[in-house]
Amino acid sequence: STDPLVIFTPSGKRGRFAVGTPVLTAARQLGVDLDSVCGGRGICSKCQITPSYGEFSKHGLTVAPDALSEWNSVEQRYDDIRGLKQGRRLGCQATVQKDVVIDVPAESQVHKQVVRKRAEARDIVMNTSTRLYYVEVAEPDMHDPSGDLERLVTALRRDWDLPALEADLGVLKTLQPALRKGEWKVTVAVHLGDAVFSPRIIDIWPGFYDGTIYGLAIDLGSTTIAAHLCDLRSGEVTASSGIMNPQIRFGEDLMSRVSYGMMNPTGSDEMTAAVRDGMNALFAQITEEAGIDASQIVDAVFVCNPVMHHLFLGIDAYELGQAPFALATSESLSLRATELDLNLHPAARVYILPCIAGHVGADAAAVALSEAPDKSEDLMLVVDVGTNAEIILGNKDKVLACSSPTGPAFEGAQISSGQRAAPGAIEHVQIDPATKLPRFQVIGSDLWSDEDGFEAAIAQTGITGICGSGIIEVIAEMRMAGIVDGPGLIGSAEQTGSPNCFQDGRTNSYLLYDGTAQDGPKITVTNTDIRQIQMAKAALYSGARLLMDKFGVDKVDRIVLAGAFGAHISPKHAMVLGMIPDAPLDKVTSAGNAAGTGARIALLNTDARKQIETLVHKIHKIETAIEPRFQEHFVNASAMPNAVDPFPILNS
Ligand code: FES
Incomplete structure (x- = not known):
């Protein structure tokens, strides 16, 4: 046919349409994702498009500036009142005149992608469960009696292809005044339904509702x-x-x-x-x-x-x-x-969200949704560390999950100088391999303790304790400096050559901060502290190792640390302690609050809800408590990094 050719970008969808076809109509027929709340009445401005000219001539198109119709009065009125951005048209008003390439900007797409900030994270595709629709409803007629709701539902079916809708009582109460006040034009919020609820109108506004939900x-x-x-x-x-x-x-x-x-x-x-x-x-x-x-x-x-x-x-x-x-x-x-x-x-x-098992909750399911091990070619180990570590291992073929009772030591509890991560807590530590003396950073300042201005910088908070990530760093640094040995004993000052080691009852402790500068508490690492961290990290490692056994592998391609703790922990130090299996350090990343991100994905995309429900059914749940191998791994894993498992990448 000789009808004009219309090509939409970025989808690449194309088709021929009769002169005078509104761009919105063409988009719908081709299945192009172009938003509209008002159903093409020039009210909502959600259908904005950008005709693109010129560049596409190499595809054999002759694109003329008059490929779309002149502005009409509806579009002009919209532009006068609200202003259209340069180059934009309303897709429901502009009609096709000649061959044209039309770009649908991201904000005009219903299923637009919400960009996640992390480089390796996939964007979220919008597909919400509740949406707004604008309709014009037929007025009641004595000769053809019907209820206002029935006429509203008919209009919604006609304009929006919505299924038969019910309405909440709250909506029925406001329906009649809203229809009359809006002069038979209303905006409704519709919950599109799920496995439990049928599609329902949940709110109504007279006229075009310009707000959001x-x-x-x-x-x-x-x-x-x-x-x-x-x-x-x-x-x-x-x-x-x-x-x-x-x-x-x-x-x-x-x-x-x-x-x-x-x-x-x-x-x-x-x-x-x-x-x-x-x-x-x-x-x-x-x-x-x-x-x-x-x-x-x-x-x-x-x-x-x-x-x-x-x-x-x-x-x-x-x-x-x-x-x-x-x-x-x-x-x-x-x-x-x-x-x-x-x-x-x-x-x-x-x-x-669904729970994975009695110890592995909806939070872990959300982490799985956010990190998507089931879509990964690489074998991914995802660890969410809290008082229980939730551990997921998998790739596109198979996903396993377990939880392991790490206890609260990683949060600074049960540690002699431990505290929650808060201003004043030591969070980073380095120990000089020659002098065996420590330097550290405190939450609230970027300065190291031996730098000029440090004392002034921390004058407000003082130095109050060590947080979870700090305790991991200091023990890993002590291990690297030879102050603590593989089995976990702190040596004496003579054995280690560190003036900060001192006898403390029947074992030795290491002095991290003497308290003088701020007249604060002395901060030390005791052998009992090390024991606590050894138990916690052994639980974490054994859980991961058990999943690797079940998967039939002895190494993983990638490790993702989730949770607030995971966001602050140093991969190198975690590996020195043998908290996590051996892996290239650049393959160990932090996912931040992945559970929260998973919740956001499920909020914005109802398909993701179905995806996680399906995945949770498929995940192999491993119960650490009944696995003899777990105990075996645990015993070996209390050594730092491990009594039997080699850490070839770490040691290279
Ligand atoms: Fe609402 Fe075009 S569809 S302004």
Whole structure:
């Protein structure tokens, strides 16, 4: 035919269309991802496109500047009021006149990609569960009686190809005034449905609603609760906020919370109420920061460990405190926010990722979603270190997971000078191999302790202790300087040649900081501290090693350290201690808060929810407690780096 040829970039989709076809119509027919909320009425501006001229002549196209129609009055009005960027047209108003190449900018795509900052991370493709639609509804007619909702649903089916929709009572109550106030034009928010909920209209605005709707991605941890508020149209993170988990007053660690529930008849309910109250306090905080109302939040995705999962849902966590660690359910959950007493939009939905096993929670599933070992050619070891290490090993053929009880030593607990990562904590340490004397950095300053200005820089905070990553560095440095031996004994000053070694009861300790500069506490590393770290790191390593046995390999291609701790830990020092298997250092990377990222992916893309549900079913769960090999690895792994496993790359 001689109809003009239309080529869309970046998709490359092409077709011939009759002169006068609106660009939006052409895009839809070709399946080009071009957004529209108002259905082509020149109101929403989501359909913006850029005609590109000239460059494509080498493909045999003759592109003339008049390939698209002149501005029409609708487009002119839009431009007068709101302003269109240079070179942009409204895709619903501009019509095809001659052969043309049309670029769809990222912000005009429904399934746009939200760029993740980390170089190796895949972008998130937008595909939200709740979306906005603008429609014009037929007026009621005495001769053809029908309800306002029925006419609204008919219009939505006609314009948007939406299935039969129901409406919440809240929507029915506001439906009639909204239709009349908007003169039979309204914008609706539609939850497109999932395995549990049928598609429903959850909100309605008269006329064109120019605002947006939001979702929350929440990482519910035992210690902290962190939330990202995301714009469900752009995918951008609008605000991020966190609070301490108010359940801490019932017990610092998970097992003490489980026992609180066992000892007190109302304990489990108290903890459920506490975490839900905390959640609402967090929502108040984050909406205030973003300057929005909580009723604009229509979707929330949660990731958490199994005990937090149960306590948040109001399920007694008793069974999780004892073998065989049975979950009430490991499947994902779709709920209404009101069922969990959450103060969001009255029809807001909640999605909770599936748990992998009784010890490996929805947080680990979220890490798997974010890091995608199941899509990797390389064999990836993903380690999320907290008081429990959650360990995933896999590639595109097979994925295995386990958890290992590392205890709280990596968070600075049970360490004589240990503390949480906070200003004043020593986080980096170097020990001079010749003098065997230490220098260090403290959180809150970039200066090393022997540099000019250090004391002034830390005058505010003082030097208060060593955080988890600091304790790993100092022990690894002590090992490299020959101050501590492979089995984990600190030598005397005579044996090591370090003036900082001193006898401390029946063993030796190493003085890291004498406290004089700030009149603060003396900070030492005792042999008991080393013992604690040896136990923790042996648990972590043995878990990883066990998965490698099960996979039938003795090395991995890549190691990803997830979690806040993983973000600060030095790969080299971790390997010197034998926390993680031997691997090229440049193949050991930090994924930051991968659980939070996984939550954000599941919030923005409903297909990702299905993906993780499928993957979790396929993951081989390994229970370390019943594996004799785990004990064997554990014994060998308490040495630094290891009593039997060679670390050829580290040693080269
Ligand atoms: Fe809404 Fe074009 S589709 S302005």
